[in-house]
Structure formats: C-alpha cells, structure tokens
Amino acid sequence: MVNPVDMSENSKFALPVSSDGEANVLSMIYRFFKKVTIVGAVYLVGYMQWSVAWLFCPVILSVLRDQWRKENEYRRNIAKVAAVSSERDVVLARLDDLPAWVFFPDVERAEWLNRILLQVWPNVNHYARTILKESIEPAVAESLANYKLQGFKFERMILGTIAPRVGGVKVYDKNLSRNEIIMDVDLFYAGDCDISFVLQRVRGGIKDLQIHGMLRVVMKPLISKMPLVGGLQVFFLNNPRLDFNLVGAADVFDMPGFSDILRRCIVEQVARMMVLPNKLPIKLSDEIPTVDLRMPEPEGVLRIHLVQAQNLMKKDVSMLGKGKSDPYAIITVGAQQWKTKHIDNDVNPRWEYWCEALISSRKNQVLQCDVWDWDPGMGIQNDDYLGRCSLDISQVVRAGRLDTWQTLQQAKHGKVHLRLSWHRLSSDTADLKNALIETQLVKNAELSAAVLSVYIDSCRNLPNARPQSKPDPYLQITVGKKTENTAVQMRTDNPVYEIGHSFLVQNPEIDMLDIKVLDQKTGSTLGQLTYTIVSLLRQAGLTMVNQPISLQKSGPESKIILALQLKLLKEAIKEEDYEEDDKPPTPTVVTPPAPAAPEKVIPAPESVTVAPAAPETTDGASSPIVGTVEPDAKNLNGNPEKISEKPVPVEQIIKQVDTPHESQKSPVERESPKLVHRTSSLTTSAGEAGLGRILLSLRYSMQNQTLYVVVHKIMNIPLKDPTNVPDPYVKLYLLPGRSKDSKRKTLVAKDSCNPEYDDQFEWVIPLAELHSRHIEVTVATHKGFLGGSPVIGQVFIHLNQYDFREATTMWFDLMPETSPRD
Incomplete structure (x- = not known):
C-alpha cells in the first residue's frame, strides 16, 4: 500500500517533468511552423516569379533591426544596473552616468533622499496613473493623429518597484530672494515599469522606461506657519533624455521610424508640462494665492538669428553618384522649438532665420541647433542627420551680443553661423520706444518689443448652450499669431483653470489679447474677451491684478477672472550684475613648457603675453572660447606646484568622498594639479624644435559633457624652399582609440607659413573619462610628393593636466612626428 504522503511528494517531483515535456512539444511545433513558413515563402516567391529582392529586403531589415535593438538593449541594461546599484559600485564600474557629487564640489550627496523615494515609491503609482491618464494620454493621442495613427489609449500603468535615483542636489545660496529656496536635482529613472496601450487596435506595451534630466525645485514663498513653504515649482531646465522598449504586438514597430514618432510625441508632452518655460506648480498652503505660483516669470528674451551653414555633409544620392543635401535646421530652447525652411541642393545654405525664445532661467539652459537633410516622407524620421551644436545661454547673457560659428557635432564636417542677443525685461515705459525702433531695423522678421504674461483664474456663470446639461468649457487665448488652449473642464458653468501663459508682443500699442x-x-462660443494691451501701459507697474471682467457675447453675469503683466524688452548689453562665479576669466596666453619628466618642478614664470579678448575669424565672428592659464606658478602657500601625468584612480575618488574634509572638494581640484608653463613673450619664435607654434583654446562644458577645442592659428612654419610655400592644415584625434569618428580637420590654408583658422571642434566625453584621454594635434601640408601630406609637426595634449573649471588659451610648440599616420 502506498503512503498518501509519498504520493503527494512524488507528484510534486513529477510536475516539472510534465511541464518540461509540454515545453519541448511546443518548441518543436514552433520550429516546425517556422520552417514551413520559410519554405512556403521561398516557394511562393518562385511560383509567382517575383524578384529575389522580395527575399533579401526583409532579411536585411530584420538584421538591421536586431542590431539596433541589441545596442539599445545594452544601453538600457547598463542604466538599469546603475539605478539599482550602490554609489560605490557605480563609481568603481566607471559608468558614464556617475553621480553629480563625484565631480562638483557644490553638489551634495543625496543617499538619504534616495531612501525616502524608495519608501514612498509604491504610493506614487496612483498619482502617476492620474497624470498619465488625464494629461499625457489625450495629448499623445492628438500628436499621433497628425501621423494618421488613431486610437491611442493607455490600458495598464504600473511603475514597478525601482524608484528614481538622485545623483546629487545643489542648493543655491547666492543672488536669491529671501523669500525662496532653489535647488537642482540630478534625477535618473531606469525602472521596471509596465505600461500597456492600444494604438490602431494594436495592443502594445512600454518597458524599460528611462528618464534622465536636471530637475529644478523652487520653494516659494516662505511663510511663518507650517509647512513653512507656500508652494513648489517643479520643472526640467532642458528636455530630459527619454528611452524605452516596445513590447507586445507593437514590438514589430520597434525600429527607427515608428518608435521615433512615439518617443518624440511623449517628449513633447513632457515638455509641455514641465520643461521651461512650462512649470508644474504644487500648492502647499491655502494662505498663498495661486497666482503667485502659476504666473509666468520670464527673466528675458533670447533673440536668435541663424544666418547660414557651411561645408555640410552630402547625403543625397543622385543618378551620377553622391549629390548634395537639402538642409534645414531645428532650433530648440527647453520646450520651445522652431524649424527653418529647407534649401534644395546646397551644402552652404543661407537661411537668415529669426526667432525669439522666452528664458525663465538664464543659467543652465541650453540652446541646441540640429541640422537635417530633408527627404520626402512622413516626418523627420526619414531625414538624414547632418549634425548638431549646443550653446550655453549664460554665454550670451554675459556678452549681451554674441556672433559665433559653431562646429557641428556627430558630423564629419560642417558648421553654423549664429548671431544671438540677450534682452532683459523692464517695467519702464521709456524703454518702449527703443524696443520698437530695434524691431523695425530687421526686415522680413517679426521681432518683439514686449512680453505679456497672462494668468487665467476661472470663469463664472457661463451660459448653457443646452438647458439639459452643463457645458464642457475650455479657453482659447490668442496674442498675435500664437494661440494657447487650456484643458477642458467637464460639465460645469463655473470652470477653474488656474493657468498662466507668456506671449511675445510685437507692438503693445496696437496688439490685442483675445480670449474665447x-x-x-x-x-459653440460661450463668451469672448478682447483686451487692448496698450491699456496696461497706463497701469502701475504695467500690471493688472486678479479681477473679474465681463465676457462679451455671453450671459449678463458671465465673467472671467484674470491677471496681466507687461514687460518691455531692453537693449542688449553686457550683464554687469551676473554672478561673480560665472564671469569668464581674463584671457591670457602663455607658452607651454618643453617636454619634461613627471613630477619635475617648473620655475615660476616672469612674464606673460596677453591675447586679444577674442580672436577674430575671417568673417568677423569672435571665437566662442576665451580663457586663462594661471600665470603664477605658486600656490597659496607660496610653493611651486608640480606636473603629474598620472590619471586619477576611481578608487581614490571613493576614498576621498568618504573623507569628511576632502569631500567638499571636487576630484579635479583634489587630484589634477594645474599645469604650469614656462612663459615667454617671444610668440614670434619658431618653438623649441624650430617647427613653428600653434595657438589652441580648450574648454569643457559640464552641462553638455562636451570638450571644445579651437584651433586659432599657426606661426612661423619653417620655409625650407622659397619656391614651395606649404599649404598647411590641422587634424586632431581624440586618443586612445584612433578612429574616423574622433577625427577632426580644418580647412587648408593656401601658401602660408602663418595660417589662421579659428575653427572650433567638439567631442562628447563623459567627465569620468576625461582624465584618461589626450588629443593628438598634427599640422601637415598638402604639397607633398604624389599628392601626399607631409607632417610639419605634432602636439599631444594630456587632458588630465588641465583644470577645466575655466577655459584656457595657450601656445604650443610643434614637435617632430611620433604617432602613426592615417
């Protein structure tokens, strides 16, 4: 007789065997039908006498799609590991996205905040579902409808168990009002969310969602009662990086094209909600008027003139071979975006395009210009990429006006010409005349003279078009050619909106504010208000506080409650009151030392040569990089500093972060000694090796993780044969890892021993890798035997020797060639 307990135990062990057997059967059936499908497809192609391309094209597309997905999956897995690992593991792994506190001395560690986020994360699910369902879903559906993709709808929204990580927190304590607290949060999310949706009756899902951006939190006003802060304003300074993986039936479309459309639509909706100038306000105290949090507060206007581009890549293919390109540009500042017209068959297009951006934070915002080659199709995803450039807006604020050529990144060659000007805002009516005169000086451009901020609180006693039910009202706000729509308030005749918008006004004396x-x-129209903006010029401070105004073409008691504020544009001048920490140093040029062994003490310099404020380009544009190298070789204690070419081990960074006193210093400050050069006023000399000297500028942008190098000019190239004057050019490689992608090259200067270039080149380098990289600068001439390019001289720049908290401009002696040729 068999024991019942034994039977139950035997049955437990028998279950996996049966499940494995079922799995094997299903696997065999799957392989059988897969082979039948392949054989059937081959037979069908032969039977129908189709071209063999019907077989090869799907195979090629499948291979490319698999390769694209593998690269994206690898990147997502790296980010997911970083999201769940400890800070020590992340730093030791030498990942690109290291915590911000590792590099910046004014950024605090926020591990305590990460623990709080992990604890409250399960309770955030409900709030996130509400945001996705009520705000993002209808907006994404409307955007996808422009691409003939109908019926988008979220079905399941689960954020998972992995909470966002905060890489560091920076609290500002300078040049602030006493009534507010501002902090920047380096936010990174790479969670295990599970979001499903329906599109075109096809069910799909989003997994491995990743978001990374700099989030600013403004706490204001400060009050004397709990919770001590009246409200919060939360927003991204620039568009966050977004990535995700499509699953389910939509996995078929997870390739460049459809996924780009969906990603772009989601980014656009996030930008509309909380990317400057848009803010997400959170009211914490009923004692604070909502207008204090939701009224727009622009700091100024950035006027952008995209003049032209030069030497763009050729992407079009014609019957005769490689054609030219049909370039156009997209300019982005936060959530604001403009697109130029495309110019046919031209790699040196001239757009002469003007636009204006509202700036709500002149510090840390970035202007980005993307250049594309237009191809007929459904959208930008069919166009070829020609490169991009980015510029810190703070540079324009300091200069007032900036005329610059920017080299395109992610491109073999090409650059764009930008003219920028910064305009502060004023409440003095005397500034209106000058603002109007300046707008009339530029033809074929609709420039602005003022900024109108509109805050809509609510409407009261709206009429009912149908007596049986209440209306679903929304507002349409128009100033000039710009129109903004509010959200729809369902089934109410007393809707509350509490929303603010800013509008650029060309001429406040004649322009109107129209609200429907x-x-x-x-x-149907429930009411309308037409307000003459010139009326604000007679108000104190050009401001109208919250007050009810009767609606036209509406009921007798229908009113709208709103507040208005007008600001006038001031002439672009250099900012004198900008933060002292952000002022550029006085440009100085010094001579680099002769090659020396590490740890050798270099004597203090006795003289320096001061360079012009900004080297002039051939077309009058100033170089975008100016800087300094400390001319004094002594530190604060009066001791000469030493040169060390040893890179900083990441383990030392960990040890120093854990040290109480040293944790207040950045790794660059702790481990990268300043490179001290022997200076000389003899900038006309031919250098130590007699091969000439080259003037370079170096700068690293923490915001963009980008290294900028400007090749200004070369002096005194030796002329061995008076009948054979060299045609010099400069090529640069980012090492280690010599490749075509890291190669940069100037134009050729014909018949010159003292050529001038003023060309800027850029490399995107994570700060964690900066100390281990170096740049090879080679000067060569095109006049060689059988068309060769003999090398005149070389310079190696080891990046671990420079303090990149400030720009540097230096002369380097050209040395004999030591590296391999191309």
Whole structure:
C-alpha cells in the first residue's frame, strides 16, 4: 500500500517533468511552423516569379533591426544596473552616468533622499496613473493623429518597484530672494515599469522606461506657519533624455521610424508640462494665492538669428553618384522649438532665420541647433542627420551680443553661423520706444518689443448652450499669431483653470489679447474677451491684478477672472550684475613648457603675453572660447606646484568622498594639479624644435559633457624652399582609440607659413573619462610628393593636466612626428 504522503511528494517531483515535456512539444511545433513558413515563402516567391529582392529586403531589415535593438538593449541594461546599484559600485564600474557629487564640489550627496523615494515609491503609482491618464494620454493621442495613427489609449500603468535615483542636489545660496529656496536635482529613472496601450487596435506595451534630466525645485514663498513653504515649482531646465522598449504586438514597430514618432510625441508632452518655460506648480498652503505660483516669470528674451551653414555633409544620392543635401535646421530652447525652411541642393545654405525664445532661467539652459537633410516622407524620421551644436545661454547673457560659428557635432564636417542677443525685461515705459525702433531695423522678421504674461483664474456663470446639461468649457487665448488652449473642464458653468501663459508682443500699442470660451461638446462660443494691451501701459507697474471682467457675447453675469503683466524688452548689453562665479576669466596666453619628466618642478614664470579678448575669424565672428592659464606658478602657500601625468584612480575618488574634509572638494581640484608653463613673450619664435607654434583654446562644458577645442592659428612654419610655400592644415584625434569618428580637420590654408583658422571642434566625453584621454594635434601640408601630406609637426595634449573649471588659451610648440599616420 502506498503512503498518501509519498504520493503527494512524488507528484510534486513529477510536475516539472510534465511541464518540461509540454515545453519541448511546443518548441518543436514552433520550429516546425517556422520552417514551413520559410519554405512556403521561398516557394511562393518562385511560383509567382517575383524578384529575389522580395527575399533579401526583409532579411536585411530584420538584421538591421536586431542590431539596433541589441545596442539599445545594452544601453538600457547598463542604466538599469546603475539605478539599482550602490554609489560605490557605480563609481568603481566607471559608468558614464556617475553621480553629480563625484565631480562638483557644490553638489551634495543625496543617499538619504534616495531612501525616502524608495519608501514612498509604491504610493506614487496612483498619482502617476492620474497624470498619465488625464494629461499625457489625450495629448499623445492628438500628436499621433497628425501621423494618421488613431486610437491611442493607455490600458495598464504600473511603475514597478525601482524608484528614481538622485545623483546629487545643489542648493543655491547666492543672488536669491529671501523669500525662496532653489535647488537642482540630478534625477535618473531606469525602472521596471509596465505600461500597456492600444494604438490602431494594436495592443502594445512600454518597458524599460528611462528618464534622465536636471530637475529644478523652487520653494516659494516662505511663510511663518507650517509647512513653512507656500508652494513648489517643479520643472526640467532642458528636455530630459527619454528611452524605452516596445513590447507586445507593437514590438514589430520597434525600429527607427515608428518608435521615433512615439518617443518624440511623449517628449513633447513632457515638455509641455514641465520643461521651461512650462512649470508644474504644487500648492502647499491655502494662505498663498495661486497666482503667485502659476504666473509666468520670464527673466528675458533670447533673440536668435541663424544666418547660414557651411561645408555640410552630402547625403543625397543622385543618378551620377553622391549629390548634395537639402538642409534645414531645428532650433530648440527647453520646450520651445522652431524649424527653418529647407534649401534644395546646397551644402552652404543661407537661411537668415529669426526667432525669439522666452528664458525663465538664464543659467543652465541650453540652446541646441540640429541640422537635417530633408527627404520626402512622413516626418523627420526619414531625414538624414547632418549634425548638431549646443550653446550655453549664460554665454550670451554675459556678452549681451554674441556672433559665433559653431562646429557641428556627430558630423564629419560642417558648421553654423549664429548671431544671438540677450534682452532683459523692464517695467519702464521709456524703454518702449527703443524696443520698437530695434524691431523695425530687421526686415522680413517679426521681432518683439514686449512680453505679456497672462494668468487665467476661472470663469463664472457661463451660459448653457443646452438647458439639459452643463457645458464642457475650455479657453482659447490668442496674442498675435500664437494661440494657447487650456484643458477642458467637464460639465460645469463655473470652470477653474488656474493657468498662466507668456506671449511675445510685437507692438503693445496696437496688439490685442483675445480670449474665447468654447464648449467642447457643441463647438459653440460661450463668451469672448478682447483686451487692448496698450491699456496696461497706463497701469502701475504695467500690471493688472486678479479681477473679474465681463465676457462679451455671453450671459449678463458671465465673467472671467484674470491677471496681466507687461514687460518691455531692453537693449542688449553686457550683464554687469551676473554672478561673480560665472564671469569668464581674463584671457591670457602663455607658452607651454618643453617636454619634461613627471613630477619635475617648473620655475615660476616672469612674464606673460596677453591675447586679444577674442580672436577674430575671417568673417568677423569672435571665437566662442576665451580663457586663462594661471600665470603664477605658486600656490597659496607660496610653493611651486608640480606636473603629474598620472590619471586619477576611481578608487581614490571613493576614498576621498568618504573623507569628511576632502569631500567638499571636487576630484579635479583634489587630484589634477594645474599645469604650469614656462612663459615667454617671444610668440614670434619658431618653438623649441624650430617647427613653428600653434595657438589652441580648450574648454569643457559640464552641462553638455562636451570638450571644445579651437584651433586659432599657426606661426612661423619653417620655409625650407622659397619656391614651395606649404599649404598647411590641422587634424586632431581624440586618443586612445584612433578612429574616423574622433577625427577632426580644418580647412587648408593656401601658401602660408602663418595660417589662421579659428575653427572650433567638439567631442562628447563623459567627465569620468576625461582624465584618461589626450588629443593628438598634427599640422601637415598638402604639397607633398604624389599628392601626399607631409607632417610639419605634432602636439599631444594630456587632458588630465588641465583644470577645466575655466577655459584656457595657450601656445604650443610643434614637435617632430611620433604617432602613426592615417
């Protein structure tokens, strides 16, 4: 007789065997039908006498799609590991996205905040579902409808168990109002969310969602009662990086094209919600008027003139071979975006395009210009990429006006010409005349003279188009050619909006503010308000506080409650009151030392040669990089500093971060000694090796993780044969890892021993890798035997020897060639 317990135990061990057997059967059936499908497809192609391309094209597309997915999956896995690992593991792994506190002395560690986020994360699910369902879903559906993709709808929204990580927190304590607290949060999310949706009756899902960006939190006003802060303003300074993986039936479309459309639509909606100038306000105290949090507060206007581009890549293919390109540009500042017209068959296009951006934070915002080759199709995903450039807006604020050529990144060659000007805002009516005169000086451009901020609180006693039910009202706000729509308030005749918008005004004396109250159900107009902006010029401070105004073409008691504020543009001048920490240092040029062994003490310099404020380009544009090298070789204690070419081990960074006193210093400050050069006023000399000297500028942008190098000019190239004057050019490689992608090259200067270039080149390098990289600068001439390019001289720049908290401009002696040729 068999024991029942033994039977149950035997049955437990028998279950996996049966499941394995079922799995093997299913696997065999799957392989059988897969082979039948392949054989059937081959037979069908032969039977129908189709071209063999019907077989090869799907195979090629499948291989490319698999390769693209593998690269994206690898990147997502790296980010997911970083999201769940400890800070020590992340730093030791030498990942690209290291915590911000590792590098910046004014950024605090926030591990305590990460623990709090992990604890409250399960309770965030409900709030996130509300945001996705009520705000993002209808907006994404509307955007996808422009691409003939209908019926987008979220079904399941689970954020998972992995909470966002904070890489560091920076709290500002200078040049602030006493009534506010501002902090920047380096936010990174790479969670295990599970979001499903329906599109075109096809069910799909989003997994491995990743978001990374700099989030600013403004706490204001400060009050004397709990919770001590009246409210919060939360927003991204620039568009965050977004990535995700499509699963389910939509996995078929997870390739460049459809996924780009969906990603772009989601980014656009996030930008509309909380990327400057848009902010997400959170009210914490009922004692604070909502207008204090939701009224737009622009700091100024950035006027952008995209003049032209030069030497763009050729992407079009014609019957005769490689054609030219049909370039156009997209300019982005936060959530604001502009697109130029495309110019056919031209790699040196001239756009002469003007636009204006509202700036709500002149510090840390970035202007980005993307250049594309237009191809007929459904959208930008069919166009070829020609490169991009980015510029810190703070540079324009310091200069007032900036005329610059920017080299395109992610491109073999090409650059764009930008003219930028910064305009502060004023409440003095005397500034209006000058603002109007300046707008009239530029033809074929609709420039602005003022900024109008509009805050809509609510509407009261709206009429009912249908007596049986209440309306679904929303507002349409128009100034000039710009129109903004509010969200729809369902089934109410007293809707509350509490929303603010800013508008650029060309001429406050003649422009109008037009507000329409519309019913979404019927499309009928429930009321209208036309307000002459010139009326604000007679108000104290050009401001109208919250007050009810009767609506036209509406009921007798229908009113709208709103507040208005007008600011006038001031002439672009250099900012004198900008933060002292952000002022550029006085440009100085010094001579680099002769090659020396590490740890050798270099004597203090006795003289320096001061360079011009900004080297002039051939077309009058100033170089975008100016800087300094400390001319004094002694530190604060009066001791000469030493040169060390040893890179900083990451383990030492960990040890120093854990040290109480040293944790206040950045790794660059702790381990990278300043490179001290022997200076000389003899800038006209031919250098130590007699091969000439080259003037270079170096700068590293922490915001963009980008290294900028400007090749200004070369002096005194030796002329061995008066009948054979060299045609010099400069090529640069980022080492180690010599490749075509890291190669940069100037134009050729014909018949010159003292050529001038003023060309800027850029490399995107994570700060964690900066100390281990160096740049090879080679000067060569095109006049060689059988068309060769003999090398005149070389310079190696070891990046671990420079303090990149400030720009540097230096002369380097050209030395004999020591590296391998191309």
